[in-house]
Amino acid sequence: MRVVRVRRGQVRQLLAAAPLFDDPPDLRACRAYLADPANIFLLAQHEGKPVGFLRGTALRQLHCRKPQMFLYEIAVADGFRRQGVGRELVRRLLDHCRRRGFEEAFVFTSPSNRPAVGLYRSTGGVTETDADRMYVYRLRPRATRRATGRRRPAVPTG
Numbered sequence: 818m819r820v821v822r823v824r825r826g827q828v829r830q831l832l833a834a835a836p837l838f839d840d841p842p843d844l845r846a847c848r849a850y851l852a853d854p855a856n857i858f859l860l861a862q863h864e865g866k867p868v869g870f871l872r873g874t875a876l877r878q879l880h881c882r883k884p885q886m887f888l889y890e891i892a893v894a895d896g897f898r899r900q901g902v903g904r905e906l907v908r909r910l911l912d913h914c915r916r917r918g919f920e921e922a923f924v925f926t927s928p929s930n931r932p933a934v935g936l937y938r939s940t941g942g943v944t945e946t947d948a949d950r951m952y953v954y955r956l957r958p959r960a961t962r963r964a965t966g967r968r969r970p971a972v973p974t975g
């Protein structure tokens with residue numbers, strides 16, 4: 818299994834992962850998605866076939882110039898689950914974020930989505946309470962952050 822970043826001009830690679838998507842992709846939308854440098858699309862392949870993907874978007878912040886990464890979506894093909902594909906996709910995203918000086922990455926899920934909760938916890942994502950839907954990966958020391966007053970965007974769960 819290998820993980821590749823799908824870049825601008827590689828829309829065919831992205832479209833090959835369409836069976837893993839919730840909705841059928843639109844060619845022009847996919848091209849525009851890949852052309853936006855804020856976006857990252859990671860594809861997991863086994864013997865050249867897509868077996869998982871992750872996509873995220875970098876967000877600018879108001880309290881510091883370091884961006885946040887919003888892990889918007891991750892999915893692994895049925896026959897390839899529980900084999901470390903999801904973990905590798907998350908690891909690659911976090912590597913990318915660390916290299917580029919992101920403050921943190923975050924992802925939303927429902928507490929009832931046990932595979933997703935297990936994946937995010939096992940890769941270092943934390944919640945403030947057990948009922949939270951948002952998992953945060955802190956990529957810089959907490960001591961430099963304000964202790965209170967952080968509000969979070971209201972985003973639907975994956």
Ligand SMILES: CC(C)(COP(=O)(O)OP(=O)(O)OC[C@H]1O[C@@H](n2cnc3c(N)ncnc32)[C@H](O)[C@@H]1OP(=O)(O)O)[C@@H](O)C(=O)NCCC(=O)NCCS
Binds near residue numbers: 893905925
């Ligand atoms: C969530 C998902 C991406 C996990 O992908 P995966 O490749 O199976 O995950 P991994 O094999 O890398 O598992 C990493 C860890 O996550 C946890 N985990 C994964 N699947 C789990 C399950 N079914 N139950 C409990 N924990 C699970 C485990 O801690 C696992 O480590 P372990 O196998 O050493 O115990 C996959 O189940 C999936 O595609 N689900 C449908 C789409 C979805 O719900 N996406 C998340 C939306 S927020």
